[in-house]
Amino acid sequence: MKKIQLIQKITEQGVVAVLRGKTPDEVVEAAEQAIEGGIKVIEVTMTVPFALQAIEKLAKTYSSTAQDASKFAIIGVGTVLDPETARAAILSGSEFVVGPSLNPATVALCNRYRVPVMPGTMTVKEIQEALELGVDIVKLFPGNLYEPSVIKAIKGPLPQANIMPTGGVSLDNLADWIKAGAVAVGIGSDLTTEASKTGDFSLIAKKAAQYTQAFKEAKAALS
Structure with a gap:
């Protein structure tokens, strides 16, 4: 039941912050700012050195079941290439798993432990294979290779x-992706680039608030 609830919460929140950095502390700070700005779904990529430390620290602070709104967030792991990495991240507190491609063994492991898994796909064939493996949300990646209209075609x-398109989603086109039928979007470098350049991580909170508002307005326009 928790898996279903997590998927519902992820789609309700609608915006996933895909975070990379040079150190675990940097990623934790970026995550805290993103959460402060309203993005409550955090994906820590395994390209971060000692990424599991960041996931563990965030998972101890935030929870998808927290009653305190300031402590509510869904912490997950990204750039997962194999089941071994997925299991290590789950044991460190990750509540969902994202991969850049479709790895059947990773999907099988996540299904075994009832953890939402969102593998990267590029073709209809890959999406069909993901569905047959029991995947609930597929990541369209890299999203910048497509126009939002591709969702209608799929x-x-x-x-x-x-x-869930990831890569190339911006404040300018987020509404187009949601209108086209995306259940959520992944936001990466656009959320953090300015903060990384200036060292002012509060800029992440400001940008996160803009993305959160843009998603809410896009969803409201559909109703």
Whole structure:
């Protein structure tokens, strides 16, 4: 039941912060600022040195079941290439797993432990394979290779597919992706680049607030 609830919360929140950095502390600070700004779904990529330390620290502070709104956040792991990495991240507190590609063994492990898994896909064939493996949300990656209209094309033969574009999503096109049928979006460098250049991590909170508001407005326009 928790897996279903997590998927519902992820799609309700709608914006996933994909965080990279040079150190675990840097990523934790970026995550805290993103959460402060309203993005409550945090993906720490395994390209971060000692990424599991960042996941563990964030998981001890935030929880998807927290009653205190300031402590509510869903902490997950990204850039997962294999089941071994997925299991290590889950044991460190990760509540969802994201990969850049479709790895059946990783999906099987996540299904075994009832953890939401969002593998990267580029083609209808890969999306169909993901659905057959029991994936609930597929990551369309890299999103910057596509236009939002691709979702309508995919949903022609696969209307049951839940698609989350990642890469190339911006404040300018977020509404277009949601209007096209995306269940959520992943935001990466656009959220953190300015803060990394200036050293002012409060800029992440400001940008996160803009993304959160843009998602809410896009969803409201559909109702």
